[in-house]
Amino acid sequence: MADILIGTCGWTDPNLLRSGWYPPGHRDPDKRLRHYATRFPLVEADSSYYALPSARTTALWADRTPDGFRFDVKAFSLLTGHPTRPAALPPDLRTHPRDEALRTEVWTRYAEALAPLHDTGRLGTLLFQYPPSLRPGPEAETFIRTARERAHDWPFAVEFRDPAWWHPDHAARTTAFLTDLNATAVATDTPEDQHPVPVTTPHLAMVRFHGRSPHWRTGSKEDRFRHTYTERELAQWLPRIHSLSAATSEVHLLFNNCCADAAPTAAQTMHDLLSTTFPHQPTPAEKTTPEAH
Numbered sequence: 001m002a003d004i005l006i007g008t009c010g011w012t013d014p015n016l017l018r019s020g021w022y023p024p025g026h027r028d029p030d031k032r033l034r035h036y037a038t039r040f041p042l043v044e045a046d047s048s049y050y051a052l053p054s055a056r057t058t059a060l061w062a063d064r065t066p067d068g069f070r071f072d073v074k075a076f077s078l079l080t081g082h083p084t085r086p087a088a089l090p091p092d093l094r095t096h097p098r099d100e101a102l103r104t105e106v107w108t109r110y111a112e113a114l115a116p117l118h119d120t121g122r123l124g125t126l127l128f129q130y131p132p133s134l135r136p137g138p139e140a141e142t143f144i145r146t147a148r149e150r151a152h153d154w155p156f157a158v159e160f161r162d163p164a165w166w167h168p169d170h171a172a173r174t175t176a177f178l179t180d181l182n183a184t185a186v187a188t189d190t191p192e193d194q195h196p197v198p199v200t201t202p203h204l205a206m207v208r209f210h211g212r213s214p215h216w217r218t219g220s221k222e223d224r225f226r227h228t229y230t231e232r233e234l235a236q237w238l239p240r241i242h243s244l245s246a247a248t249s250e251v252h253l254l255f256n257n258c259c260a261d262a263a264p265t266a267a268q269t270m271h272d273l274l275s276t277t278f279p280h281q282p283t284p285a286e287k288t289t290p291e292a293h
Contacts, residue, residue, distance in 0.1 A: 004245060004274060007042030010175075013041055015259040016170070016258075016263070019259040042070045042124060044072045046206075048073050048075070049075065051076065052106065061117065069122055073123065073124075073125075074256065093106070109281035128159050129159040130160055142234055148181045156183045159188065160186075162280060166196075183201065186207070189208070189211075191212045204249070211227060211229070211258070212227050212233070225257055253267070
């Protein structure tokens with residue numbers, strides 16, 4: 001049976017900081033991450049999508065978390081074909097053409113920055129979330145394969161925002177493609193009808209819970225991801241999580257719904273649901289001495 005790690009997509013969202021989820025006195029980055037790591041064994045680092053991280057920052061993340069803690073790290077926007085502001089690039093790269101040579105240099109710096117997580121065993125996977133504009137086809141497959149070849153010795157997960165990749169007419173090809181790349185297929189929970197997402201690597205399966213807002217593809221970020229999961233909605237996932245856990249050695253469940261403390265609340269509810277059907281999986285809080293509240 002797989003280890004099932006549950007967490008949230010980020011730990012520094014302003015709405016979360018204002019919600020009161022962190023205890024009083026946990027205003028600085030060090031205390032916030034240390035507290036988070038007593039509650040959950042997994043987190044997604046999404047700041048790396050907006051700007052290249054630094055090795056100093058990721059070394060601090062490693063220092064502030066216990067052994068066994070995992071970071072799933074989003075790929076920088078340029079690496080996945082998203083629009084990227086020049087200001088998000090290092091100054092010496094801002095005037096370069098947006099081509100594969102630039103992506104290769106950006107990848108090199110991105111990988112160097114993540115080395116402290118990789119070297120300390122705290123890297124769960126890299127998350128390459130591809131935009132809706134990346135539609136299935138040979139050109140898109142070449143783009144993804146090139147990214148995978150750069151990251152050939154790194155764990156690599158792929159989330160498609162165009163549901164056509166998992167339409168029954170294309171699902172078998174997508175499955176074979178990701179399996180050949182040794183890339184984890186990311187399942188999602190959204191308001192849209194979901195096609196089954198298969199297990200494509202033996203070491204990791206992954207689900208990102210984006211919420212079920214009626215504004216999923218419109219409006220602000222808060223509009224798109226605003227949702228409070230009910231226990232019934234989460235319980236619907238238990239059979240699928242059972243299936244995933246039987247096919248891989250580790251399962252990551254990440255909550256991306258907002259706002260306020262909606263994500264950690266849903267993550268805790270999922271943990272409680274799973275604890276009744278799976279062998280006990282301790283949280284970091286059960287391995288370490290909890291901080292005083």
